[in-house]
Amino acid sequence: MPKPAEVSLPSDREVRVTRTFHAPRQLVWDAHTKPELVKQWQGYEGWDMPVCDMDVRVGGTYKWRWKNLVDGSEFGFFGTFTEVDAPSRVVHEQYFDPGNMDLTMPVGDPCIVSVELSEQGGVTTLVCNLTFASKEARDGALSTGMTDGMEHSYGRLDALFKAAA
């Protein structure tokens, strides 16, 4: 088993996540840039990913959307690729799409997401850096928006499973 993801806060506006994978870099790159692969892992427990369009080239756009399996609520992210250097670095500007959910998350400024991959002896190290427009946006992305919504949906799912058991 790979070591769990590590999170650090390099500055007021950033979150950095570091994780290793027991796979060659090209494969990890593919899993991040080919929609049919992205759909299989990127998302949230209890959510389907009906929309995953990605045009991975500088200036190309993408659109991700998730749908809650229980209550049908939807949200997503969309944006533009600003750097693409296969298979080592991809950067995109990401906007939050509140879909049909009533979320207080700010929609305005993009979050700059960079993913860097390096390989040593068949093990790939991924460094994902999120740079938010402001400290408030960084803290808000987690504390007011999605996770609360997700925790609620987990709660509903738990209830559903208990009822079915």
Next chain:
Amino acid sequence: MQPSERLDLTFAALADPTRRAILARLARGEATVTELAQPFEMSQPAISKHLKVLERAGLISVDVDAQRRPRKLEPRRLAEAVDWIERYRALFEQNYQRLDALLEELQAKPSRRKRTKK
């Protein structure tokens, strides 16, 4: 104070090596300002300034009843900050565990891949 404002104070207080060293010292037990100033090449007023920041962030408290006015750690606020980071971590980790499974599958049979549903 809003939870996010509290986090601001906590993270700002933690963003200094001297203040982190003070917290590490207080994790071993309460201490007076003089005791806290000892390991650092710093004047007592300078240390007191750091202590005020930590106090305002709720990371430490002062025992006003005791004559020595010792400082002690308030672990709850620190736990809140850790919890906030942990939620980020958990969010990514869930995704990456699914990615682990996918990568394993891709390496096992590169040609006949089974599509798994989340």
